[in-house]
Amino acid sequence: MKRGAWIGILVMGLVPSAHAADVPARTVPLVVPAPQTMPEGPLGEAVRQGLSIVNATKAALPDNVGNALNCSSCHLNGGTVANAAPFVGLWGVFPEYFARSGRVETLADRVNDCFARSMNGKPIAADGDPMRAVLAYVAWLSTGVPTGASVEGRGFAAIASPARAPDAGRGAQLYAQRCASCHGQDGGGLKSADGGYVMPPVGGPQSFNDGAGMSRPSVAAAFIRTKMPLGRGGSLDEQDAWDLAAFVTSMPRPAYAGSAKDYPRGGRPAR
Numbered sequence: 001m002k003r004g005a006w007i008g009i010l011v012m013g014l015v016p017s018a019h020a021a022d023v024p025a026r027t028v029p030l031v032v033p034a035p036q037t038m039p040e041g042p043l044g045e046a047v048r049q050g051l052s053i054v055n056a057t058k059a060a061l062p063d064n065v066g067n068a069l070n071c072s073s074c075h076l077n078g079g080t081v082a083n084a085a086p087f088v089g090l091w092g093v094f095p096e097y098f099a100r101s102g103r104v105e106t107l108a109d110r111v112n113d114c115f116a117r118s119m120n121g122k123p124i125a126a127d128g129d130p131m132r133a134v135l136a137y138v139a140w141l142s143t144g145v146p147t148g149a150s151v152e153g154r155g156f157a158a159i160a161s162p163a164r165a166p167d168a169g170r171g172a173q174l175y176a177q178r179c180a181s182c183h184g185q186d187g188g189g190l191k192s193a194d195g196g197y198v199m200p201p202v203g204g205p206q207s208f209n210d211g212a213g214m215s216r217p218s219v220a221a222a223f224i225r226t227k228m229p230l231g232r233g234g235s236l237d238e239q240d241a242w243d244l245a246a247f248v249t250s251m252p253r254p255a256y257a258g259s260a261k262d263y264p265r266g267g268r269p270a271r
Helices: 003-011 041-055 106-114 128-141 168-178 217-227 238-250
Strands: 095-100 103-105 198-199
Touching: 095 198, 106 128, 168 238, 198 238, 217 238
Parallel strands: none
Antiparallel strands: 095 103
16 A cells, blocks of 8 residues: 555544565654645644644543553653654554454554553544544654655554562662652652643552553563663663563553453463
């Protein structure tokens, strides 16, 4: 499918019909389109609305977000950062089989999975303007990425198994030293004077629920190792990241009611 065809597909509220498995897998550099390449007219308005939703999800969709997080809390800088689950290139890899649900999912499915888990909220209408805007933004970010290709740094970086069992107690000490100044002593985040959040909660009722990917120690450890503290990613070694992840994922957080149905075909990760 030609990249320009996404405009027509977006109007129908669908994702490309080509499945990633139908195209030889390859990896291409992650290149973020220049802002001046955003389209004009109604499509450009949708792209800009999508960017706004990603960066201020709670404010844009308060009825669908059940905590204090935004999409950009994990998908850093509007989904443009390698190894922080970037959106760049995602337009051309869906539909895609997802082991957690045991089915082939569309990009809209994945967006709503994040609303249910990471946002601890409710799905947005698949044919509504907010979903169309988010998909328009992802499609624009994916400009130039061949259908079926993955960009370098897709998802989160791999992290080696820990040399010893992760130690949540040591993680608590590291958290107090390296993380609490931004995320709060109790993980509840850092609030601004107007009651909003300057830094997101990583635990407690305003954070992601226990069905979110970030609630898995291996995912949290990879994110911490490469991206935390913010602006100083890579300053912690792998064991530090594992110990911090053990502590953060042990924090109280909302329960996800659907977790028991995850991985219906097997393959549930050990961590």
